[in-house]
Amino acid sequence: LLSEITDMIAEIAIAEPLPRWAVMWLLAGGVFLAGKLAMRAALGRVLPAPTRWEEVAWMALWPGMDAEAFFRRGAAPGRTVAGGAGLLAVLLGAGLIWGLARHLATPLAAGWVAMVGLVLVLHFGVFRLLAGCWQRQGRRVRPIMDRPVLALSLAEFWGQRWNRAFRDLAHRWIFRPVLRRRGRHAATVAVFLASGLVHELVITVPAGAGHGLPLTYFLIQALGMTLERRLFPGSAAVAGPGHLIPRWIFTHAFTLGPVFLLFPPPFVERVILPFLHFIHALP
Template identity: 30%
Template sequence: MPGGYHDVRLYFANLRRPPATWYYIASLPSPVAKRFLVWTISACSIALADCLLLAQPAGIRMIVIIVVLLYTMKSVVYMECLIRDPRKLPLLRWIAFHCWIGMRPYVFAKRKDKPYDGGKLIRLGFVRLLIGIGMVTLSWLTWHWAAQWDWNPIVGRICASGFLLAGLSLIGHFGLLNIGAGLWRKAGFDCQPLFRNPFQSRSLNEFWSRRWNLAFSEMTSLGVYRPLAGLIGKNSAAFASFLFSGILHELAISLPVRQGYGMPLLYFFIHGCGIVIEHLLEKRGCPISKVPWVGRLWTIVWLVVPLPILFHPAFLKGIVWPIVGIY
């Protein structure tokens, strides 16, 4: 790798200059060295975080692992962006990029003098935040009513879990993240909402690429799909992106509870197969989105039916249920 060994030596020589280590990696001239270092340090960071938190509750381990995943993958994305576009963010703008969940670093390349309109997003975020808190409260009430009225425990847990997962999603995905996007827009940066009416999706491809967690789709596109597309083809790269998403969810869901390995990966494998089916139908002139209600029903079935594979019992028991006292 031309210049790669020299770049690696330079990196280790500069480890004594925190906190700009990750920032320095992205500045290396060799793409091979950059990719090697950023992926190696990302994997080591996750392993180190997990080892240091062995004695902590599963919920704490999950939060820390997710934070480490987020910021290591931001470094992967920024590095891939620099390989294609030599514009380098100033250090403070690079830090600002790491203070937002989104994965588009050049949103922070330029600050608009007149702030963007963020008020609507902030108001919408607060409304959904309050609804989410209400649903978490309803989950708690449902479980305690179930115990008081001698419901079947399985029925009680299913009902309470449904309210709880929906409430947590409203609080985080649709509440806090919308508020954050609105605040960044008021600060002059064109941050967009990351969850855009997902129930309007008429296909799995639309759901994953344009409506649900755009930060995650941008991350897999920039960090996995684009580097692999030229090597193994677009279809194989797209499928690999789903498998990579499954691995990240294994780290966030199964690793903290030390059980359920393989189930989140299976969920995303199933969805990768669903995307392949959609592409085949489209090639034959029968796109699943042709009839809107059919496309929406198709998408909901693929998302909801295998959901217990993603949020497996060990994860629910170790992390989710304790929030409202479900046992």
């Protein structure tokens, strides 16, 4: 299904050349659509049967991938999402995009600041506000981002706090099948490999350069998970206070340290900067 969607996008781009940033959004939308359809099909029939409005809302008004949580009503698991933090993220992100970015000395710095702003507006802002809205409607959804800065391990960061939409999709279609056949280590590597390939599709393909760097970033994360188990055996929940700071430093050194591999300069220059000009964030 994903292959068919990407082929269709490629045909559109060939028929009428599109800006690189538009190709990026089309590819990202294709991946999102394929994931939505796959997760809905895996859930099968739901009792009571969803209305047409609920099906449309699942596809277009909720970025998460846990179909069962969305369609089966009940109390939301964990904390109920408040709207204040989401609204603050939207305002802060918008300030970075349409305020700070245009005043920076170098285009590359402006692009990076604006990318942080986009993540704040979408993932920490709009998506969080949607989670709160759907929870108040009785949906068992969780926010896509759950305070990743508090993660005390790479397993916690990638498995619970960062982009639960991709986590749920990868867990259902990659982790669980590989786990049954090859074990936990192979399943973990397979998920990071898949994540790397998806990011190659939406980052280096539109940019036309930097191939292999996003994949390298996620393979570094897989290596970090292996080191983590050896350096910090046991759960962070039972670790003493003296062990929490090294765990936190290790986690965020691995996630942030090689982040320039994930978004190489050609992507910022050829995709992000033209998009910022399009939305009038840069003069």
